[in-house]
């Protein structure tokens with residue numbers, strides 16, 4: 005049957021099993037919006053700003069593992085989406101972003117609302133396409149979804165000139181696609197795996213260090229088996245939290261700039277480091293020259309370019325993390341076990357000694373609301389089972405440190421790009437994907453104001469997210485750096501003229517709760533989650549001077565932490 | 569060290585800018601880059617000459633491989649290979665200079681491909697250092713224009729990119 009290009013877009017999305025498209029209309033995509041209007045298979049969620057569309061799609065993707073889909077118009081629609089595309093790119097999130105483009109005949113003419121979307125997004129996408137012919141729409145969508153979701157995932161932009169969406173063509177969606185130029189490696193090299201297994205078993209002071217790749221690769225079960233089998237300590241990066249249960253005794257907490265004492269000291273002193281789906285980011289390694297000085301390093305990753313990029317590794321293994329760990333679990337099954345060895349016992353004794361420092365302690369008797377306390381209470385009220393999104397700053401670090409994620413895909417934050425404004429729209433995407441789940445957005449009063457217009461989207465689609473604002477009246481993380489490294493010259497980090505957040509939330513039809521005393525924290529969180537149908541804004545007036553500890557200053561090694 | 573990387577990539581609009589953009593975004597050096605379609609018009613072949621430490625060259629190779637448009641690549645540096653570059657050079661050549669220029673062109677196995685009363689245009693191929701040497705040798709002659717193609721290369725024997 006002949007369909008218009010716009011209908012082909014919708015049918016292609018339907019063929020890919022897309023439930024929701026997050027978008028915002030405009031001239032170049034009006035044919036596509038018209039096609040949306042005529043069907044119910046693919047639902048469109050109207051956001052209030054294109055950045056919100058990308059973050060909502062991103063939250064949907066992170067919490068489900070399915071690609072998030074975005075539709076925006078040409079020009080300003082596309083440029084507004086750029087921050088969200090870059091956010092997804094930095095964290096390897098599968099996403100399809102459809103941008104409208106001016107008609108083909110006008111491309112290059114500086115036409116109204118024309119920007120070179122393919123050019124602008126090139127460095128922040130896994131791949132992008134400009135479709136030039138209606139007959140290529142279906143096959144391009146097939147390729148785009150394939151590229152976005154396989155190998156190391158990432159966003160793919162599809163730019164579609166308006167005229168093509170009105171032209172007609174026979175629709176048939178390809179069942180399969182082969183690309184001679186794109187063949188991600190799936191299986192790890194078994195010889196390398198065996199070599200690595202020997203090194204792993206010979207370790208005296210081992211450390212397992214895992215990142216977002218384990219979550220993206222749905223390998224949490226395999227990782228748990230692997231880690232338990234070995235009895236080794238495990239640390240997760242900010243992006244990897246939840247891949248291994250935080251309440252397990254082998255878990256030593258997050259590592260890196262605001263990681264735990266035991267995780268960072270363990271990294272520094274280990275003799276064999278097993279890196280899995282992690283990319284040795286600078287916020288994790290600290291000073292590279294001082295990084296893991298005694299360790300031989302095994303690195304498992306689906307992306308060969310991640311291997312030996314920042315840190316030279318001894319045994320690289322390229323492949324999907326789940327497959328490689330399955331192989332490891334099989335290989336290790338045949339080999340003699342290491343647990344019960346005196347060296348390992350000694351190592352655990354050392355780790356427990358570091359642990360006894362209790363690096364995440366804070367003043368529990370304070371008269372002021374301590375942000376850490378709010379997060380702990382959130383954990384209790386939600387039984388550690390909520391989906392938690394966050395913005396960027398101190399509150400993000402406290403959420404990561406104190407919530408205790410036991411399952412993958414529950415902790416949803418912008419780790420790579422560090423995008424303020426991510427939290428609320430991401431929470432909306434999560435709630436849509438999981439209508440009955442508890443969804444909390446932990447934010448700061450500065451971050452929240454970067455995408456607060458999405459409160460209106462929450463109202464339109466009745467998304468009962470709970471927003472926990474740790475309101476310290478500062479751009480707290482900026483203030484912390486200024487306190488430590490700029491002799492307390494607090495340049496522009498105080499957010500004057502804050503709105504009445506509760507009134508603001510209420511003006512959108514949501515519930516606002518102001519909390520000023522520690523004793524009211526628990527009750528307020530309980531009340532918020534008891535309101536099953538309402539979005540609630542919890543404005544916690546927290547201790548303004550609280551800092552995130554431990555902290556590794558820039559240029560220092562992992563063993564050079566500032567403790568409380 | 570200097571490396572010659574030979575790339576087979578989809579002959580799609582934008583493929584070249586993906587490669588060029590990768591080098592600028594990651595602050596890698598490009599000494600020269602040449603590209604044209606192959607006998608299969610759906611593929612282009614690109615030769616990049618770059619410099620960097622072993623670690624950087626390894627990353628360049630991996631990052632290039634990661635580009636969805638890149639079908640295959642080899643770093644030819646370690647293998648026996650042939651490199652060539654083409655230079656077109658227009659020089660001042662009036663009566664007194666003509667013989668001298670002609671003699672130099674013969675020595676360097678070049679060809680004079682265009683002649684006017686006052687100029688010669690010369691075509692010469694070879695490795696980069698030969699072309700440099702030719703330009704040097706012309707030192708007493710006024711050079712109007714120099715166009716160089718950038719280096720292209722191919723492996724010797726059975727080995728290759730296909």
Ligand SMILES: Cc1ncc(C[n+]2csc(CCOP(=O)(O)OP(=O)(O)O)c2C)c(N)n1
Nearest residue numbers: 397398399422424448449450451479480481
């Ligand atoms: C879009 C964007 N702009 C600027 C920054 C730099 N930045 C990082 S944290 C931060 C302060 C965040 O303040 P707030 O949201 O109140 O959180 P807090 O640190 O107080 O918890 C800023 C400005 C950023 N990460 N993102």
